[in-house]
Amino acid sequence: MSHNAIQDRPPVTTTTAVKHDPLRHARLPRWTPFAVAVGSITAAVGLGLAAGWHSRIQWGLVAATFFVLATYVITTKVEGSRQAKDRVATSLVWVCFILAVVPLLSLAWVTISKGLEVLDPYFLTHSMNGVLDAEAGGGVYHALLGTIEQVGIATLIAAPIGLLTAVYLVEYGGGKLSQAVTFFVDVMTGIPSIVAGLFILATWNLMLGFGPSGFAGAMALAILMMPVVVRSTEEMLKLVPNELREASLALGIPKWRTILKVVLPTAIGGITTGVMLAVARITGETAPVLLLVFGTKLINPNPFEGAQSSLPLYVYEQYAVGTDAAVARAWAAALVLIAFVMILNLVARGIARWKAPKTGR
Amino acid sequence: MAKRIDVSGLSAYYGAHKAIDDISMTVEPRSVTAFIGPSGCGKSTFLRTLNRMHEVTPGGRVEGKVMLDDENLYGSHVDPVAVRRTVGMVFQRPNPFPTMSIFDNVAAGLRLNGKYKKSQLSEIVERSLKGANLWNEVKDRLNKPGSGLSGGQQQRLCIARAIAVEPDVLLMDEPCSALDPISTLAIEDLIGELKERFTIVIVTHNMQQAARVSDRTAFFNLAAVGQPGKLIELDDTERIFSNPSVQATEDYISGRFG
Numbered sequence: 169m170s171h172n173a174i175q176d177r178p179p180v181t182t183t184t185a186v187k188h189d190p191l192r193h194a195r196l197p198r199w200t201p202f203a204v205a206v207g208s209i210t211a212a213v214g215l216g217l218a219a220g221w222h223s224r225i226q227w228g229l230v231a232a233t234f235f236v237l238a239t240y241v242i243t244t245k246v247e248g249s250r251q252a253k254d255r256v257a258t259s260l261v262w263v264c265f266i267l268a269v270v271p272l273l274s275l276a277w278v279t280i281s282k283g284l285e286v287l288d289p290y291f292l293t294h295s296m297n298g299v300l301d302a303e304a305g306g307g308v309y310h311a312l313l314g315t316i317e318q319v320g321i322a323t324l325i326a327a328p329i330g331l332l333t334a335v336y337l338v339e340y341g342g343g344k345l346s347q348a349v350t351f352f353v354d355v356m357t358g359i360p361s362i363v364a365g366l367f368i369l370a371t372w373n374l375m376l377g378f379g380p381s382g383f384a385g386a387m388a389l390a391i392l393m394m395p396v397v398v399r400s401t402e403e404m405l406k407l408v409p410n411e412l413r414e415a416s417l418a419l420g421i422p423k424w425r426t427i428l429k430v431v432l433p434t435a436i437g438g439i440t441t442g443v444m445l446a447v448a449r450i451t452g453e454t455a456p457v458l459l460l461v462f463g464t465k466l467i468n469p470n471p472f473e474g475a476q477s478s479l480p481l482y483v484y485e486q487y488a489v490g491t492d493a494a495v496a497r498a499w500a501a502a503l504v505l506i507a508f509v510m511i512l513n514l515v516a517r518g519i520a521r522w523k524a525p526k527t528g529r
Numbered sequence: 530m531a532k533r534i535d536v537s538g539l540s541a542y543y544g545a546h547k548a549i550d551d552i553s554m555t556v557e558p559r560s561v562t563a564f565i566g567p568s569g570c571g572k573s574t575f576l577r578t579l580n581r582m583h584e585v586t587p588g589g590r591v592e593g594k595v596m597l598d599d600e601n602l603y604g605s606h607v608d609p610v611a612v613r614r615t616v617g618m619v620f621q622r623p624n625p626f627p628t629m630s631i632f633d634n635v636a637a638g639l640r641l642n643g644k645y646k647k648s649q650l651s652e653i654v655e656r657s658l659k660g661a662n663l664w665n666e667v668k669d670r671l672n673k674p675g676s677g678l679s680g681g682q683q684q685r686l687c688i689a690r691a692i693a694v695e696p697d698v699l700l701m702d703e704p705c706s707a708l709d710p711i712s713t714l715a716i717e718d719l720i721g722e723l724k725e726r727f728t729i730v731i732v733t734h735n736m737q738q739a740a741r742v743s744d745r746t747a748f749f750n751l752a753a754v755g756q757p758g759k760l761i762e763l764d765d766t767e768r769i770f771s772n773p774s775v776q777a778t779e780d781y782i783s784g785r786f787g
Contacts, residue, residue, distance in 0.1 A: 342587060411624040415687070418582055419638035419694060420614030429641055433628040 194246050201259065204242065208234030228270075232263045276506075283503025286496045292504070296465035304493040308501045310467040311482035315508070317471040318382045318461065318478055319451050322389035327443050329390075330397025337398070338405040339427055356395040364391040365456030373460070380462035382471030385478070388456035393446045400442025404435040437520035444516030448509045454480040479505040531558035531728040532598045532615075532697040534579060539593030540757070541571070541578050543586065548574045550757035551593075554747060556698075561720060561729045563739035563766065566749030567781070571758025572732045575749070576700050579730065580616035581609040597697070614642070617696035621703040623683035625675035625690070632671040634686055638694040653693055661689035662719050681712025688719065692727070699723060701731040705738065717742050736782060740770050748778045 212231035221227065239259045243252040286304075294307030333353070337346050368388040372378050408431050416426040432439070457463075462475035463485060479501055486498035534556040541549045549571035556562045564572040577583040578591050581602060595602040602612050625634045635654045639645050645653075654671070658664040663685040667678070675686050684704060691699060701720075705713040720742050723729060733739050739746050747763040762775050773779050780786050 409624070411620060411622060412626060414582065414585065415620060415624045415626070415690075416637070416641070417585055418580065418613055418618035418620075419641070419690065420610055420612075421638065421641045422610050425641050429637075430626055430628075434626070 193248065196243065196246055200242070201239070201255075204238050205235055208232075208238055232267070235259060236263060279499065279503050279506060282496070282499035284500075286500040287503055291497075291500055295467045297467070299465070301489040301494055302491040304496075306497060308479070308482060308497070308504055310464065311477040311479045311501065312504060312508070313467065313469060314382055314461065314471075314476035314478040315451060315480075315505075317469075318386045318389060318457070318476070319447060321383060321386035321471060322393055322450055323443070323447055325386065325390035326393035326397055326446070330394045330443075330446075331401055331439070333394075333398045334401035334405055335427060335432075337402055339423075339431070353395045353398045356391070357399065359392065360455075361388075361392055361453050362455040362459070364388045365459040367391070368456070369459050379473075380460055380475050381473055382461055382468075382476040385457045385461035385476070386471065388460055389450040389453060392453060392456070393450050396446035396449060397443055400445065401435075401439050404438035404442060405431065407438065408434045433523075437524035440516050440519045440523065444512055447512055451509050451512075452480055452505065454484055457481045458484070479508070531726065533558045533596075534698065534728065534730075535594075535596040536579075537594045537596075539575070539578060539591065539595060541574050541583055541592075542588070542590040544588035544590075547757040549578075549749075550759050552760045554760060554763050556728060556730055557745065558728045559724060559726075560744040561724050561731060561742050562763075563743035563746045564730065564732045564749060565734070565736060565739050565746060565781070566758070566761075567751070567786075568734075569754065569758070570749040570751045572749050573702050574758070576702055576730060576732050577618075579698070579700055580618055581612045582618060584609065614638075614694055615696055616698040616700060617691035617694060618700045619684070619687050619691050619702065619704050622707050623680055623687050625678070625683050625686050627674065627676045629675060630672045631667050631675045631678070631686065634675040635689050635693050637690060642694070654689075657689040657693035658686075660692050660723070661685045662715060662722075663689055679712070681708050681715060684708060684712065684716060685719065688716070688723075692723070696727065698728040698730070701729065703732050703734060706734065713738070736770075740766060746770070748773070748775070748781065750777055750781070 209231045211234050212227050215221075215230060216227040236256060236259050240252050240256045243255045247255075290305075291307040292312065293309050294305075295310035296306045297310075299306035333349065337349060340346075341349070365385075365388045368384055368391070372384050372387065373380070378384065412430055412434060413426055416430045417423065421429070457478045458481055461478060461481065463477050463481050464475040465477075468474050468476050483498045483501045483505065486494040486501065489495075536555070537553045539549070539552045540547060552575060564576065566572050574583060577586075579595060579602075581591075583589045583591055591603060593603070597612075597615065601607070602616075626637060629637060632651075632654055633640070635657050636645075636650050639650065639653060655664060655668075658667065663682060666682060667686075675683065678686060684707075688699075688704075705716050708716065717738065720729060720731065724744075731739075731742065743766045745763060746766045746769040748761045748769065749758050750761045751758040761777055762769070762773065764773070768774075769778060770782060773782065
């Protein structure tokens with residue numbers, strides 16, 4: 169019966185064909201996940217109330233567990249085990265997403281609602297000069313100015329060095345030196361910020377005898393920023409297709425011009441984003457600023473001489489004071505800090521989009 | 530200003546691995562020479578030794594002589610950057626610069642090499658785009674990005690970019706392998722026109738293409754995987770495809786292997 173053996177499918181009787189149609193099977197309606205979610209939240213809240221649990225986190229985790237289990241059981245019953253696995257994976261992704269977003273949203277919510285109590289134009293344009301700890305009033309201007317100057321100087325130091333290091337590693341490296349550089353960049357990524365601060369304190373302040381200044385803090389911040397810039401720029405440069413470098417070299421364009429005019433412009437969007445992320449990382453650093461910039465209540469626009477303040481340091485100081493007025497100022501300053509980083513990120517994204525290779529017709 | 534290429538005793542290495550072994554051949558000016566042969570036989574490597582692009586690959590190394598008229602490209606004081614201005618190259622996959630407009634892509638080789646006046650540049654860009662049979666399709670959108678063109682147009686843009694610097698020789702590494710038959714036809718017609726002005730060397734896997742566009746054909750082969758590639762024979766295209774002098778060439782062309 170070799171003739172039968174090569175048939176696509178065995179001949180089927182009409183009755184079994186209707187029952188086991190391979191392309192159709194029972195499907196749950198589209199609203200099932202929402203219904204299951206509502207059901208499991210209700211069940212978890214009911215259980216929590218009945219058992220007298222106080223922690224809302226516990227309610228949430230129980231609801232999430234109910235949701236995943238209920239999805240699995242219902243889908244297995246109706247759609248079969250393969251679809252059940254698929255739906256469980258989908259619902260796990262959703263649950264993890266919500267678990268990740270809830271702390272973020274609550275953090276933003278608390279900071280905004282508490283910060284807005286004090287935040288006004290007066291707060292942004294005045295320093296703490298002559299303001300007593302317990303008394304309301306005063307502002308964040310000196311700290312904002314200090315943060316902008318310190319982060320600006322740190323970026324001016326770290327971004328060019330980091331960028332050139334990455335260009336060396338990707339475009340010229342390959343030998344022992346580049347291996348060593350990569351290794352030390354990795355080591356630098358792991359330096360605790362207080363150690364960077366102590367290093368500058370030991371060399372710049374104690375050995376060379378300079379006093380506290382915004383510049384000293386900026387140097388410590390630059391040490392923290394550099395490896396992040398190197399790493400992100402390196403990854404971006406590696407993404408530039410080799411064909412573009414070859415196309416440029418084959419036109420008789422020297423290597424340095426190829427890097428400057430072809431490689432860097434192609435990667436500039438990603439590089440900008442990387443530098444901005446590094447800026448965001450150092451903006452929130454407190455430890456080196458505490459050691460090197462020292463903190464002050466006064467406006468000191470000169471980053472090269474005398475103590476300055478900075479936003480994270482200001483938040484720390486005000487919180488340490490502990491009076492109602494000071495804590496309110498700490499929240500407002502935290503809000504200013506978050507907004508500052510957020511605005512920087514938006515600017516970076518704007519630049520990245522503006523500079524990214526265009527694909528339109 | 531097409532020039533003759535005279536290669537003698539050329540071997541190329543990737544680190545310790547010898548990719549091509551002792552190749553000697555002459556490429557006539559104002560003609561199209563096609564390189565055919567199985568994958569890995571060193572056609573592309575050999576092509577890249579002709580404008581010193583081989584040494585761009587880490588570990589790439591060359592022994593032997595490549596004479597362009599009477600200048601040895603591998604002579605001691607020869608600047609590879611200057612060589613690449615004289616010997617242009619078009620790659621397998623169209624690779625316009627994504628950050629640049631169509632105009633800037635064509636002008637890239639000139640602009641990145643020296644100072645040109647704007648009027649001078651637009652004249653050269655127009656001439657090059659006309660030379661690459663692309664002018665009519667893009668003349669209204671010279672400021673749009675080059676990556677928005679179709680694959681065939683992008684490849685012609687790359688050819689325009691290569692001929693804008695007025696090289697003496699144009700190397701093409703499977704220029705049509707990523708293109709559809711219509712775009713391929715456009716490029717082949719273009720090659721026929723370009724050979725009036727340039728010496729053209731083209732690597733291709735498509736034997737009909739070699740038969741259609743080339744005046745002379747070189748067959749490369751390798752004894753076994755891992756062995757260096759060798760030049761088996763170089764002759765007039767008609768002879769290679771009708772009555773080759775080596776059995777291996779006939780086997781390859783008639784599809785008995787490869």
